[in-house]
Amino acid sequence: MANIIQLIQEKVSEAVQALYQMEFPAGQVPVNTTRKEFEGDYTVVVFPFTKAARKAPPVIAQEIGEYLESNVAEIERFNVVKGFVNLVVNDDYWKNFLLDIATVEEYGRQPANGQRVLVEFSSPNTNKPLHLGHIRNILLGWSTAQIMDAVGYDVKKIQIINDRGIAICKSMLAWKKYGKETTPISTTTKPDHFVGKFYVLFEQHFQEEYKAWQTSAAGQAVFQEHKKAEEEEQGFFKRYKNHYFNNYSELGKEARDLLLAWEAGDEQAVALWKKMNNWVYAGFDITYDKLGVNFDKLYFESETYLLGKKLVDQGLEKGIFYTCDDGSVEADLTDVKLDKKKILRSDGTSLYITQDLGTAHQRYEDFEAQKMIYVVADEQNHHFKVLFELLKRLEEPYADGLYHLAYGMVDLPSGKMKSREGTVVDADDLMTEVVGEVQANSEERDTLNDLDQEQRAEIMHQVGLAALKFFITKVHPKKRMTFDPKESVDLQGQTGPYIQNAYVRIQSVLRKWEGAANSQANAYQQLEKEEKDLIQLLFGFPAILQEAAKDYDPSTLAQYAYSLAKSYHKFYHDHSILNADTEAARDFRLALSEAVANSLKFTMKLLGIEMPSRM
RNA sequence: GGCUCCGUAGCUCAAUUGGAUAGAGUACCUGACUACGGAUCAGGCGGUUGAAGGUUCGAAUCCUUCCGGGGUCACCA
Numbered sequence: 282m283a284n285i286i287q288l289i290q291e292k293v294s295e296a297v298q299a300l301y302q303m304e305f306p307a308g309q310v311p312v313n314t315t316r317k318e319f320e321g322d323y324t325v326v327v328f329p330f331t332k333a334a335r336k337a338p339p340v341i342a343q344e345i346g347e348y349l350e351s352n353v354a355e356i357e358r359f360n361v362v363k364g365f366v367n368l369v370v371n372d373d374y375w376k377n378f379l380l381d382i383a384t385v386e387e388y389g390r391q392p393a394n395g396q397r398v399l400v401e402f403s404s405p406n407t408n409k410p411l412h413l414g415h416i417r418n419i420l421l422g423w424s425t426a427q428i429m430d431a432v433g434y435d436v437k438k439i440q441i442i443n444d445r446g447i448a449i450c451k452s453m454l455a456w457k458k459y460g461k462e463t464t465p466i467s468t469t470t471k472p473d474h475f476v477g478k479f480y481v482l483f484e485q486h487f488q489e490e491y492k493a494w495q496t497s498a499a500g501q502a503v504f505q506e507h508k509k510a511e512e513e514e515q516g517f518f519k520r521y522k523n524h525y526f527n528n529y530s531e532l533g534k535e536a537r538d539l540l541l542a543w544e545a546g547d548e549q550a551v552a553l554w555k556k557m558n559n560w561v562y563a564g565f566d567i568t569y570d571k572l573g574v575n576f577d578k579l580y581f582e583s584e585t586y587l588l589g590k591k592l593v594d595q596g597l598e599k600g601i602f603y604t605c606d607d608g609s610v611e612a613d614l615t616d617v618k619l620d621k622k623k624i625l626r627s628d629g630t631s632l633y634i635t636q637d638l639g640t641a642h643q644r645y646e647d648f649e650a651q652k653m654i655y656v657v658a659d660e661q662n663h664h665f666k667v668l669f670e671l672l673k674r675l676e677e678p679y680a681d682g683l684y685h686l687a688y689g690m691v692d693l694p695s696g697k698m699k700s701r702e703g704t705v706v707d708a709d710d711l712m713t714e715v716v717g718e719v720q721a722n723s724e725e726r727d728t729l730n731d732l733d734q735e736q737r738a739e740i741m742h743q744v745g746l747a748a749l750k751f752f753i754t755k756v757h758p759k760k761r762m763t764f765d766p767k768e769s770v771d772l773q774g775q776t777g778p779y780i781q782n783a784y785v786r787i788q789s790v791l792r793k794w795e796g797a798a799n800s801q802a803n804a805y806q807q808l809e810k811e812e813k814d815l816i817q818l819l820f821g822f823p824a825i826l827q828e829a830a831k832d833y834d835p836s837t838l839a840q841y842a843y844s845l846a847k848s849y850h851k852f853y854h855d856h857s858i859l860n861a862d863t864e865a866a867r868d869f870r871l872a873l874s875e876a877v878a879n880s881l882k883f884t885m886k887l888l889g890i891e892m893p894s895r896m
Numbered sequence: 897g898g899c900u901c902c903g904u905a906g907c908u909c910a911a912u913u914g915g916a917u918a919g920a921g922u923a924c925c926u927g928a929c930u931a932c933g934g935a936u937c938a939g940g941c942g943g944u945u946g947a948a949g950g951u952u953c954g955a956a957u958c959c960u961u962c963c964g965g966g967g968u969c970a971c972c973a
Contacts, residue, residue: 313912326915328953338953364953365916406973446973523972582973609971618899626971633973662900663968689902690966697966728933744935756909761902761966768908768922772935775909775921782935790932821912828912840910843920854929854937896935 285355285370285820286312286323293325296348303333314817320360321367322817328364338364372808375816376869380802382819383872387431387883389823394433398682399648400426402656403440403569403576407561408448409477411568413691413698413706413764414658420754420889421688422656423574424835427887429654432830437648441580441640444558450539452476453553454532455483465560471709473564476557484701487532491518491525499529568708573746573889578647580640588639589631592675593624601674614670622667637668638675645679652682654833659687659759686833689761691753706766716745718770719778729895743891747777754888755839775843780881781892783846783853787878788894790858794871805869811852815873818845819880826887835888842884849877 287307294307311329315321327341334341339361346359346366357371382388402422405411411419422438430436456479465472494500495518508517518525526533542550569575593610596602602612602624610625624635631639644653655665665685673680691698698705719741723729729737752769756762772778808816822841829837858874861867882892 311915313915316916318917324916326954328915331953362916443973448973605971607971611971620899620969623971628971630971632971636973658967659901660967661973664973687901692966694907722935726933726935752908759901760909763908765908771922773921774935776935778935779921782933786933786936793932824912836910840920843910847920850936851938853932857932859932895933 285374288353288355289323289325289349289368292349292353293345296345296352297330297333300344300348301330301334303330305329314821315367319362319365319367320369322370322813323368325366325368326364327366331364342366372806372813375808375813375820376803376805378820379816379869379873379876383876384879385876386879388819388876388880389826389883390431391433393435395435396433396652397435397437397648397650398429398652398654399437399439399644399650400429400654400656401439401441402426403574404443404657405440405565406443406448407476407558408452408480409700410471410473410564411708413708413711416572416708416711416749417688417691417753417762418656418658419569419572419574420750421686421758421835423889424754424838424887425654425656425686425833427889428826428830428833428835428838431826431887434652437577437650438575439578439580439644440576441582441585443582445543445554445583445586447536447540448480449554449557450536450543451483452480453550453557454536454539455479455486456557457553459486465563471564471567472560473568474707474709476561476564483532483536487526487530490530490532491522494525494529503529571709571712571742571746573891580644582636585640585643586631586636588643589635589637590625590639592638592642593635596624596671596675599675601671612671612674614667617670619663619667619670622671624671634664634668634671637664638671641668641672641679641683642677645677650682651679652684653679654684654686656686656688659689661685662687684833686758688758691762691764694763694765706764711749711766711769712746714766715749715770716741719745719748719772722772723896732895740893740896743893744772744778744781744896747781747885747890748772749777750888750890751777751780751839754835755843757836758834777885777890778896779850780842780846780885781890781896783849784878784881784885784892785894785896786853787849787874790874791871791878794859796868796871800868800872801863801865802868802872804865805863806865809852809856811848811855812870812873814848815845815852815877818848819876822880822884829887838884838887842881842888845877845881845884849874849881 289312290307290310293310294305297303297305311326313324313326315324325345327338327345330341331338342361342364346361346368349356349366349368350359355370355374357369359366359368361367400422403415403419405415426436426438459482460479465475468475470478495514504514504517507521527537539550543554593602596612597604597610602610604610607627608629609623609627612622612624614620614622622634623632626632641653644650657665662685669680669683669685672683693704693706695704723741729740748771749769753762753764755775818841825837825841829835856870858870859867861870885892
């Protein structure tokens with residue numbers, strides 16, 4: 282069956298050729314869905330043809346409308362408003378389309394295209410638990426992976442775990458000093474939270490030490506010597522913190538010594554490092570599991586941080602990089618406005634960018650993917666521009682397939698999340714909270730009392746996570762978003778549970794219907810407006826999926842799922858299904874309901890949201 | 897300061913990529929089925945799309961300038 286939009290485009294192109302001898306590519310003919318205040322399904326905008334036609338827009342619109350009406354069987358009639366032709370597609374077309382797809386579980390899914398794509402997301406540090414920022418990252422990454430899979434790619438989900446460096450050493454040191462051999466089990470603490478607690482403890486002790494130093498003779502001397510003109514003491518010491526950590530701090534020295542010991546392969550340091558990281562991984566696994574996500578491969582920074590030096594050598598040979606007087610290596614990207622970039626330290630050790638060069642190359646060797654998507658917050662836009670430019674200059678074969686899926690940070694109503702001020706929203710706490718809200722709500726409603734505890738718990742988890750996930754994924758990735766915990770537990774209105782409820786209603790109807798298999802749906806005449814709205818939404822889905830994949834933007838799917846659910850709720854309210862006037866109407870509406878349920882389920886799956894059949 | 901992203905209803909977000917009278921949810925007010933699930937539906941209130949110019953049949957969308965906010969400009973990651 283021909284796609285009606287493409288058909289209209291082709292025929293308009295044909296009409297313009299016949300009527301005005303104008304070449305106009307079919308693909309560029311503007312066809313929009315008709316605004317609801319006018320009669321029609323699709324609208325052709327005729328302004329682009331005015332120059333060639335040398336006629337007034339309404340006249341052109343009339344002529345094109347007449348051409349389509351008599352040359353396209355599916356076009357029943359039309360009307361003209363200014364330069365717009367509103368076209369009415371006949372009911373048979375919509376009916377046939379609906380019956381074709383009604384039982385297709387994942388209408389819109391594309392066949393495999395033979396290409397592979399890697400999606401990197403989450404990528405946590407191992408010194409503290411996951412928080413709200415990670416959740417946005419993970420939802421985006423997971424959803425993007427599902428979307429790429431749905432349009433035909435072979436997708437591999439990966440994360441790089443930042444398991445080394447000074448941060449984890451801080452947690453390690455704090456545990457050694459103040460931990461008294463306690464463990465997650467002995468304190469019945471979720472293990473990643475246990476490790477995070479020691480990171481916080483380190484920061485507290487360090488802060489105390491720093492405060493004391495500030496008022497000491499040594500601290501005051503440094504202040505007097507290094508302060509800028511007119512600089513206040515408070516501002517100076519805030520700025521000086523890193524320098525203090527590296528040059529004066531006792532705790533800083535101990536932490537750095539621990540890092541050096543680790544790098545030298547010191548047995549005790551490595552053993553402690555392993556112990557604490559394993560605690561964190563055990564904790565992450567629980568969180569990932571609750572979020573319903575998983576990965577195909579993990580990369581550990583401790584294993585990859587030395588990669589990249591080979592690429593540096595290659596770059597030097599090719600003349601892309603050069604060695605500075607002090608022995609450090611640099612790339613000059615000033616011609617593309619990216620300034621100069623250090624690639625190696627003067628002592629020959631790697632930098633962040635060096636690692637990323639190396640891991641990109643390594644991933645290509647591991648997977649031979651044509652595309653790699655990095656889901657990383659937009660504060661790293663510059664870093665990725667530089668990284669991609671360097672990989673291009675190194676003529677890496679995948680360089681054209683690199684994409685940084687940058688997303689805006691998540692703010693709270695009170696402002697930015699700050700770990701130092703304790704305003705960071707913990708991922709586990711957040712999930713517990715939404716599920717708790719659902720539970721309270723569900724008890725009032727009392728619709729699940731025939732189920733056992735476990736089944737109920739699963740449903741409430743699904744509903745709670747739907748609320749949380751939809752709240753986040755409905756926002757365009759690029760935008761910085763405000764996360765209001767109060768609103769995120771809403772279960773009414775433009776929410777995940779609202780969409781689930783549409784699905785649940787359909788399941789309930791389908792359960793009640795135990796009719797014969799030979800459907801009368803085909804005999805149905807005269808579509809109701811609400812039915813047509815639903816069919817047109819379903820019809821538009823493949824294009825929306827394509828768009829979501831092209832733009833790496835799950836939010837368009839969230840918007841689609843919401844409007845489909847909304848239209849269904851209205852349809853359900855206005856029209857009786859099982860008690861319809863005729864058998865044909867009943868059967869048609871059952872088919873329509875099934876199609877909507879399938880599309881809702883598929884779309885939500887792409888967003889990482891599960892659909893319960895009751896709630 | 898340079899570069900970059902953003903600014904839409906009180907609040908949270910849309911707007912078919914330049915199309916018609918800028919739409920949803922929320923909050924507030926009002927209404928709805930002895931009906932297949934009321935986590936629903938309908939109505940009301942709410943806008944100079946940060947400001948001013950420009951481009952054209954048409955601008956929230958493109959260009960210029962300004963205002964406000966974020967990010968970034970490390971031999972940190």
